[in-house]
Amino acid sequence: MTSELIHRLHFAFTITFHYLFPQLTMGLALLIVVLKTAALKTNGELWDRAAHFWGRIFGINFVFGVVTGIPMEFEFGTNWARFSRLSGGVIGQPLAMEGVFSFFLESAFLGLFLYGGNRLSKRMHWFSSVMVFAGSWLSGFFIIVTDAWMQHPVAYDRLPNGQFEMLSFWQLLMNPWGLLQYMHNMTGAVITGSFVMAATGAFYLLDGRMQNYGRTFLKVGVIAGAIASILIIFPTGDLHGKYVAHNQPPAMAGMEGVFKTEPGTGIVLIGQPNEETGQIDNPIVVNDMLSFLIYGTTKAEVKGLDQIPHDQWPTALPLLYYAYHIMAGLGTYFVFVMVLSAFLLWRKKLYTARWIQWALLLSFPLPYIANTAGWMTAELGRQPWLVYGLMRTSEGYSNTVSASNGLFTLIGFMGLYTVLGLLFTVLIYREISNGPEAKPALAVAAHAN
Template identity: 55%
Template sequence: MDTSTILSRLQFGFTLSYHYLFPQFTMGLALLLVILKVLYLWRKDERFNISVHFWGKIFAVTFVVGVVTGIPMEFQFGTNWARFSAYAGDIIAQTLAMEGAFAFFLESAFLGLFLFGERAFGQKIHLFSTVMVWLGTWASGGFIIASNAWMQHPVGYTIAGNKLEISNYWAVLFNSWILPQYTHTMSAAVVTGSFVMAGVGAYYLLSHKHLEYGRIFVTLGIVMGLLASIFQLFPSGDAEGRQVALSQPSKLAAMEGLFKTSQGAELVIIGQPNVSTGQLDNAIVVPYALSFLSYHRWTAEVKGVNDFPADQRPDSIELLYYSYRVMVGLGTFFVAIMGLAVLLRFWGKRLYTMRWALWLLLLATPFPFIATTAGWFTTELGRQPWIVYGLLHTAQGSSATVSAGNVLFTLIGFMGIYLFLGLLYVLLVVSQMIRGPEINKIQGLPEHEETEGLLGSMTKVQGGN
């Protein structure tokens, strides 16, 4: 693989990893906005609607930055990966075009109605726009997943000379790879949104500001975070693992650091892959567990890395191995921390006053972003050395006329621009979070006073008069 291709991979990996920090948050937050809006209409408690507007502003800023950082990725298909685009563009262009024409249009159109249409159109239309924003974000993720799923498991094509042509449109849209990957990705997004919401709520409770909203954010965050974290492990994680075992066995072997084919393969808890010697150093394992998790049979044979031809193995086994473990390790941690928080909230009823637990929620806020980034590393590194699995090697998909110097120049430029955008985004979002939700000052109530809700407070004040 030449230097230009390596740098193009690095550039796409950097822009993808940076860009996905934002959509994963908006996709998760969109569902939470719907829940808050429904709670407002159901309970007639103005605090929930104020929460919708508070998180809606954060959603809008995140959405804009996500759009801006996502545009360069589309252009890279033509600039850095021209041979791949010429080879598979007849198929990939279908799903990417549908994402832009349908899902993104739906999301962006109703986002304007969500942000500015409540007073003009009323609460039912505002709820409808909130739901449509959620559906738009998840549909957008679905079409992107469909594109990636086809690269992982190509279907519905015919080979015509030096390129592929789509032969079965519905096979591409209903690729068997999509559902496990989609559910795993969306539940991870909900985990991210839930942790951020719970973390912000914990910050308010720790700093004794906006206490009522802090309780709402913490409660909704930990409940949805626990449900999504459990779903990550089973069924979505189990389904994704099984399809990797069946369709990409070399990826499974590298993820697990399994160098030698084994019946009743062991699941590695701790260990360091040593590619030069073809073994795992200092391993702590669970006997038979890998075979059972992969094939649901304790003595199933799992093929090792050494039994695959060199040109069909992932080219960065160590990075793939550790990325997978970061993802799985953090996912397990998420279940534990959210499970503990839910117990303290609903069983012990002490969560709001236990500072160590609130600090744990606050400090855990960035970890879902790390876990999802490691998850995408696992997905993409595991597909290597293929850009279209089993059909086109990555080295054959890069642009032949783009020099390494050109790629390096644009990579440095992207890093500088994204650094500026990142700092601006953090400044805007953190300032919004510090200001907190809008508090109704008309009632003359202290900002930190605990009440039964804004509508309940109005009743009390009027009754007192």
């Protein structure tokens, strides 16, 4: 195995595992603000307890996000030293801003939110939840700005020593790629949060206990989920997709499996890309659809891989294709299940229709898969570039760190994260099965002051 591959796998593995946590943190942060606001407006005990319950789950999830997030910032230097050396002046900026602007905010107010229940007024406690939300969403923004610059470099110049120098701070932050990706990504996080909340509600109802909480979680989860599932496709996914098509044609060709350039390109729903024959095997295609989605007319020509030099093809073409299709397929399913649930809620049938509750319960892993597949689409689509069009991935990894040392720490992370994953599952399951009414001995002590 080459060093380059090991360093790629190292980053891919640790970031994929990491992002299982922030997507729920960011999604739940918004929903907790909703619950706390309802508690404040209605002065209702139930809303407050519900917020407290999700606060505990948020807390566990947050810690896993923090501890798996610290390695990410380090890995820019440890595993991607040559990249960091040249790009630090540009993307070091948003990464440092994440620490300075969002982590301090988030950690300070999360401490208040989780530990300060009895030391703060109701309004102040509500305010803490809003600040936690702001901190976590700001954090997402800075990370997206960083990634967006790698996808679509803007506002840079090169110094004589090869380093990238930022030309405009404002343009770096307002990178159009970043804004589109941010909207799309944050909507994805809300989908994860909504599905987890709705699935928990469905679990309580199906299990025949804690019915009042079950209905509350189901209602909030389904309403938020229905809105977010629509927004993820239109406008955020639609706009982002068009932007990718215009600025990264090889990525779009790979995602959609377009081998041949022709007017009226169809969209492949299912099929296996065959790099050797340059075809999709066993295809199910909707004619002209891709041209229409990108250009608004069925006659337009979509650039296929045949017009792209082979050394600029996405390096893991089939994986890119599958990742994108999984994301898009699941996204379509989310609209279907959430809008149907919202309809049943409106018709007052949601709380008794066990079949849809089962569907919601069993669907909770799917947003995690969709979010992961979405990020794989973005990052595999960028290949073979590390900074699109400017620096290849093969020029960026730490060549002083041997493949063997890289493998050593990759295996270490795999072992550690397996333990973390098991622990997390046990803890979250316990919290959910104890439910919002439970008062573990220690939690009472911890919240007493």
